[in-house]
Amino acid sequence: MSPCSLLPVILGIPVFLPDSKTESIKNPRQSLLREKRGWTGHSFYVPEESNISYYYVGQIKSDLDDGSEFFQYRLLGDGAESTFVIDERTGEIYAIKKLDREEQSLYTLRAQVIDTITGRAVEPESEFVIRVTDINDNEPKFLDEPYEAMVPEMSPEGTFVIRVTASDADDPSTGNHARLLYSLLQGQPYFSIEPTTGIIRISSEMDRELQDEYLVLIQAKDMLGQPGALSGTTSVLIKLSDVNDNKPIFKETFYRLTVSELAPIGTYIGKITAYDNDIGENAEMEYSVEDDSQTFGIVTNNETQEGLVQLKKKVDYELQNHYRIIARVRNPHVSEKLRIYHTEAAKAIIKVLVNDEDEPPVFLLSYYIFEIFEESPLGSAVGMVSAIDPDAKKSPIGYSVTDTRRFSIDDNGTIITAHPLDRELSAWYNFTISATEKYNMQQISTVPVYVRILDINDHAPEFPEHYEPYVCENADTGQIIQVISAVDKDKSEEVHHFYYNLSVEDTNSSFIIMNNLDNTASIVTSKSGFNLQEEPVFYLRILISDNGVPSLTGTCTLTIYVCDCDGNDDNQACDNKGFIKSLAFKTQVAIASLIGMMLIFGLVFLIFVLKQRRKQSLFPEKGEDYRENIFRYDDEGGGEEDTDAFDIVELRSRTFLRQPRARKVPSEDIRSLYRQSLQVGPESALFRKFILEKLHEANTDPCAPPFDSLQTYAFEGMGSLAGSLSSLESAGSEQDENFDYLNELGPRFQRLACLFGPAMPTNQ
Known part of the structure; x- marks a missing residue:
């Protein structure tokens, strides 16, 4: 094949051999039966955004085409007739509208050669591709807008803030159409951006209290920023978060407050205020007070962050009419690395003035305890209470007592007995004394008074119970028939000691008494043998003396019954029989x-x-x-x-x-x-x-x-x-x-x- 014959192939133009052409002209029908020789032109390129109405794309030609009018080209496939058309005689392909690579970058088409006489295809379809070539017609666009970031204030240089990313719809394989570079249009000198990654960093320390947010503008250019490059922009809102780098400061350095001397403990007498440029937890404050008397305190209101001055001890105008205290305020939440900002707490001076009030009388003691002997004569002095008017006018005081039946009180505060006192009835008396100002009867104070009744030896000892001793008729001398004891209603400073003796009339009795030296005594028979019929009952008068000063002696009669005991001289059996006989005897006597x-x-x-x-x-x-x-x-x-x-x-x-x-x-x-x-x-x-x-x-x-x-x-x-x-x-x-x-x-x-x-x- 000559070089001239290779040229159409190189140019992509279908070429038909001369012998084929002559033969097809002589007998066109026989050409349909011939084998395919080939097509020229299998891939074409069309630039996007072309403004020519009929943009020439290229030409396809069958090797059977000899220029005869009996051959006709047809175009089939994606975009045929709507986007691309073909010249039926020449096989030239034209784009009839503007193409956009970003919408469709590749079209696959098929071409046919039709015999116009028979209407049949001369040879099988030929498939070819039309590619839309890219031009830099898309600017970069940022993803994930809008951008917001937060970074702590006072962050050091180089602190990461945020990363922005842009994309370019152009073909990244075509030149530098999609290669981007980032730059900072607004935000210097506090921020910087890395050109290729889009990472924003801090380039200078910032104070939130001066400015708490910044708007940074970022630009992205394609084609690596070369001339003719397209660009896109976005904004980033960067906020500064607070750190506790500010200590609280009082709005005023001197406060003047007043309190009534009648104010109860816990009264809030005023408030003080401090401010902190920080926010949130970093602005929380805690107040304290320097007061050696510990009369006042400060409580923090967590909602308003105000300090409420509170009375912790009663004040008295007559004792002290003003106070000078120092208040402090600090942040309770401070990290170790921020201690340098809080080395010294803020201070303020508070002067508290005490207002004078008409106060009720004040007793010298909070309660009184007096002692008096029982059986004291009426009108005896029990004790003396005293109250004074704490105010400067010093009003006279009158007294009254609640227990007027037993006690009275005079204008001097002396308590006097108004009724005989008996310790055995009541050892203590509790009542209340009232003191009233005579210039202002509404001013009344009370004080409790406790009177202890002291004992005197005014009660003789006596038996604690009724004894019913028995003696058997056949009892022997020296037999114990009863152990007796005594009680004394008086209260002795020492332990009670009782002494037992028989009365003078009973010294020659059939019984004797023996002291046991333990405050008891034993009744012992002094003879043997008793006669139930002659002397069924003995009355033994016993003298019991105490160790009081002076000593008192009581006479108690002990009734001793003679009972007929059983043969074994069982004293217990005697007691049982005597008890039964006594009951029967008493019943018999009553009837x-x-x-x-x-x-x-x-x-x-x-x-x-x-x-x-x-x-x-x-x-x-x-x-x-x-x-x-x-x-x-x-x-x-x-x-x-x-x-x-x-x-x-x-x-x-x-x-x-x-x-x-x-x-x-x-x-x-x-x-x-x-x-x-x-x-x-x-x-x-x-x-x-x-x-x-x-x-x-x-x-x-x-x-x-x-x-x-x-x-x-x-x-x-x-x-x-x-x-x-x-x-x-x-x-x-x-x-x-x-x-x-x-x-x-x-x-x-x-x-x-x-x-x-x-x-x-x-x-x-």
């Missing part, structure tokens, strides 16, 4: 007393009826003297026939109860109770003597009543529980008298007669 009273009233009523029947009294001279002790009967005696009914001779013997008639007794307890009834009579020997004297008088008196009458005697015994008793008297000669009425009353009346008088004989 017998009630029945006896009923019978006496019945007998009195009967006598009254008999007196009405009998006009003359047998014993008129004794009627008024003996009253209820005289029983009068109008019955005529039975003469000698009555001698069996009553035998006066029995009265001459010792007092005893004859063996009653045989009757059925259901139990031993009843016999025991019957025997107990003998214990209430008077002493046997004394009563026997009394009866014998009366019998002698009756036998020798010629004016004695008739023998068939009932003689009554009144007798007061020594130590008898009944207190008095009576007896029936008659002449010594035998006489007949009917006492059937006694038999009619039955055994109960006989037992009652034993309780209230000597033993009454019964008919055998």
